[in-house]
Structure formats: structure tokens, C-alpha cells
Amino acid sequence: MKARTITEKIPTVPRMTEDPAQLVPELAGVSAALFALVGNGSVPRSTIGLVQLRAGQIVGSTYLTVLHSGFLRKGGESEERIASSAAWHDSPYFSEAERAALALVEAVLQPSAHGERVSDELYAEVAEHYDAKALATLMFAIGQVNFFIAVALVAKPVPGRAFTEPWG
Numbered sequence: 266m267k268a269r270t271i272t273e274k275i276p277t278v279p280r281m282t283e284d285p286a287q288l289v290p291e292l293a294g295v296s297a298a299l300f301a302l303v304g305n306g307s308v309p310r311s312t313i314g315l316v317q318l319r320a321g322q323i324v325g326s327t328y329l330t331v332l333h334s335g336f337l338r339k340g341g342e343s344e345e346r347i348a349s350s351a352a353w354h355d356s357p358y359f360s361e362a363e364r365a366a367l368a369l370v371e372a373v374l375q376p377s378a379h380g381e382r383v384s385d386e387l388y389a390e391v392a393e394h395y396d397a398k399a400l401a402t403l404m405f406a407i408g409q410v411n412f413f414i415a416v417a418l419v420a421k422p423v424p425g426r427a428f429t430e431p432w433g
Contacts, residue, residue, distance in 0.1 A: 280421035299409040307399040308406065311342055312363055315350055316370045316403065317410040322351050323374045326417040329410070331424040362394035366403055373407050 286292045303313055314337045321329025337347050349356035353367045369391050372383045392400055416422075 276421070277423055279423055281419065285416060285420055299405070299412065303402060303406045303409050305398075305402055307402045308366075308395065310340060311337065312366050312403075313406045314340060314342070315346070315359075315363060316366050316406055318347070318350050319353070319367050319370050320374055320407065320410040320414065321417070323371065324414050324418065326414065327424045328417045328422050329414065365391045365394045369403065370407050374411070
């Protein structure tokens with residue numbers, strides 16, 4: 266895989282020229298169901314947003330990073346929390362529960378040199394902060410963003426635009 270040079274022009278159109286939602290109209294129902302599932306109120310919306318922002322950062326998707334940063338801003342999150350999400354390990358802006366959620370998304374999305382990605386210890390730590398429904402919701406929130414990671418990395422929508430805008 267060839268790395269882009271610093272001076273290389275960044276595309277301003279998506280890689281996939283046809284709207285994936287038009288090609289596969291069933292996406293609308295799946296997407297709506299995922300948003301309803303994750304929005305059940307058992308996990309604060311800000312935590313879901315931070316987890317999904319961190320997922321975009323981990324996989325190197327500018328589109329998802331900009332999208333979730335924008336959602337967090339609209340939800341009233343501070344610039345300090347948004348900006349320090351990539352360095353949450355030593356940031357003073359996150360609660361213990363948020364740290365557990367961020368550790369979970371990192372474990373799920375990053376390979377582990379030490380065996381299991383989500384260790385029993387990490388699971389126990391997350392379970393200390395979230396009841397069973399909230400933990401399941403958090404797990405599904407990671408799955409939801411993972412679903413859209415594939416779209417973001419393959420179709421490459423343009424950062425800063427609504428997902429449908431590049432194709433609309």
C-alpha cells in the first residue's frame with residue numbers, strides 16, 4: 266500500500282462514485298435499527314460519541330473522526346474532551362466509566378500482542394461501571410461504528426460532509 270505524500274492533493278470526491286444507500290436500499294433499515302439500539306438511553310450519548318470518535322481515530326478515518334467530533338460538539342462536549350480523546354490515557358477530562366468504555370473500543374479494534382483482545386480483566390473493569398444492558402449497548406455501539414468503518418474506509422466519503430451529500 267502506497268502512502269500519500271505530504272504534498273499530494275487530497276480527493277474532494279468520494280472514492281465510490283455511486284451512493285451505497287441507493288445501491289443497497291436495505292441499508293436505511295439497518296442503519297435506523299442500529300441508531301435506535303444504541304440510543305436506548307442506558308449509556309450516555311456523550312460516552313457513545315466518544316467511543317465512536319475514538320474508533321474513527323484508531324482506524325485512521327478522517328471522515329469518521331470529523332463526523333463524530335461534530336456530533337460531540339453539537340451535543341455540547343468541550344473542545345478539551347474532543348481534542349484529548351486520542352490521548353485519553355493521560356487526559357484529566359474523562360470519568361472512570363468513560364475510560365473503561367474507551368479502553369474497550371481500543372481493545373476491540375486493535376490487535377493484541379498478548380492474546381485475547383478483550384481480556385477478562387478489562388471486561389470486569391467495564392462491568393464495574395455499566396450494568397448488563399448498558400454493557401450490551403456499549404458493545405453494540407462499538408459494533409455500529411465498526412459497521413460504518415467499512416463504509417468509510419472503502420467508499421471514502423469526503424470529510425466534513427453529510428454521508429449522503431457526496432452522492433446527493
